[in-house]
Amino acid sequence: MNITRAWEILKENGFKKTDKRELILTMFGETEKYLTARDLLSVLKKDFPGMSYDTIYRNLSTFVDLGILEETELNGERNFRMQCESEHHHHHFICMECGNVKEIEICPMEMLSERLPGYEVESHKFEIYGKCSSCA
Amino acid sequence: MNITRAWEILKENGFKKTDKRELILTMFGETEKYLTARDLLSVLKKDFPGMSYDTIYRNLSTFVDLGILEETELNGERNFRMQCESEHHHHHFICMECGNVKEIEICPMEMLSERLPGYEVESHKFEIYGKCSSCA
DNA sequence: AATGTAAATCGTAATGATTATGAATTAGAA
DNA sequence: TTCTAATTCATAATCATTACGATTTACATT
Secondary structure, three states, X not given: OOHHHHHHHHHHOOOOOOHHHHHHHHHHHOXXXXXXXXXXXXXXXXXXXXXXXXXXXXXXXXXXXXXXXXXXXXXXXEEEEEOOOOOOOOEEEEEOOOOOEEXXXXXXXXXXXXXXXXXXXXXXXXXXXXXXXXXX | OOXXXXXXXXXXXXXXXXXXHHHHHHHHHOOOXXXXXXXXXXXXXXXXXXXXXXXXXXXXXHHHXXXXXXXXXXXXXXXXXXXXXXXXXXXXXXXXXXXXXXXXXXXXOOOOHHHOOOXXXXXXXXXXXXXXXXXX
């Protein structure tokens, strides 16, 4: 996902172009790591001292709903990052040291669905945590 | 994990036998579902009106540390349940309707470690959510 | 059984993340 | 330029969780 595409999606869904959204998207565009609401606010405060959590969280929710961002929970905090370009379903290795994310191409559900007769699978979560090659 | 074994572990580690712990363990012993701190308190308040979250959370942490309970995060809340008897590593299907839990014997990490050269895997999370056969 | 002491609990307050609200501002269409 | 709904601001409320000092309790020891 790139910023241009993000704006397209926003426009298609009737959302307006604001300087706050611009900055938030820019921040996500510049990193592949997961960011928290706090991460964003601490940076955005510099340009917009009046910026409030309301603005952050409201936009994060919008972006997740529109598939611009993806979300996960780490240490009891919601974390967000740009939705992956990869068109195919995949999972993540997350480095707990530097925050870098590596895509895992394999999905365990492929070989598992047949093992759950009668069960209706709605979603699943598969994430690996550890140290990336640079941090290890 | 049964309650008798839980008390053994507590005793081994120098923890005392209290009526609060007794009730908490009983609640977990009666269900295979995940419970939240709120779930516990709402029931325990009946027997101990003065019971506080401090007591609940302190004991939940203790139990998790000792391997008596296992923990997961669902909808932004910490959820706990009796640690599975199964001696071998496994994962869970969790029914979002009734809360029932089914053990998944397969672990995706087995066939994945070799695909992460240089990466140091510390932990992983694999959970499946949906409706169990009764609820589907 | 009485005593001593560390552990556990109580009552309550603090914290941290997230959500909500009403007033003021602004983007973008008309 | 004007209008209006969307957005933001400023602030407060909520919810889950953690912390703290005072009190009580389990249980080992005498």
